[in-house]
Amino acid sequence: VTTLPLAEHGFLLNKSEFHDAMAMRYNFPIQRVWQTCPCGKNNTLEHCLSCPLGGYVQLRHNQIRDLTANLLSEAGCKDVVIEPHLLPITGEKFDLRSANTQNDARLDVSARGVWSTMDKTFLDIRVFNSRAPTNISKPLKSVLIHHEKEKKRAYNARVLEVEKCSFSPIVFSTTGIMG
DSSP states (O other), X not given: OOSOOOGGGTOOOOHHHHHHHHHHHTTOOOSSOOXXXXXXXXXXXXXXXXXXXXXXXXXXXXXXXXXXXXXXXXXXXXXXEESOBOOOOSSOOOSOTTSOOOTTOBOSEEEESSSSSSOEEXXXXXXXXXXXXXXXXXXXXXXXXXXHHHHHHHHHHHIXXXXXXXXXXXXXXXXXXXX
8 A cells, every 4th residue: 555556566456455455554344355264263354364274374475475586686686596495404403492493494585695795595574463462462563573583583593504594584564564
């Protein structure tokens, strides 16, 4: 709603999508939406933004992932890869138990030239519902920081120690605020 209508980046809304975006912005009920989610619960705005079965969570995440990769390429970054696999763990130990040690782990995007010319950076994206019961009573800035730290606890040590690269979490709220 606050961006230019650029079709090449998916920023072009039809009439119905524009009405939905305005309803979300001003916390009005969304019209013309299914009464019941595929998971069986009422399809409220909060539920649409959080339920993994309804499809919107993954679609929203993947759209931001793909846009990030596209913008990195346009900005001149090299070797931009969507969902790159991390190198397998071969006995490395990490200080935090929350570190991701799965051998099939992958992040959302990697690219060379994000922070310096030849260095590789892995980026992982999170989109969270700022209206969810767990977030609604907290200041938005602290929720953004919480999600960034959570991503860093999961991946930072592994990317630094095994990949010998840098890691940057990218966090958005469903209302478009970026951390």
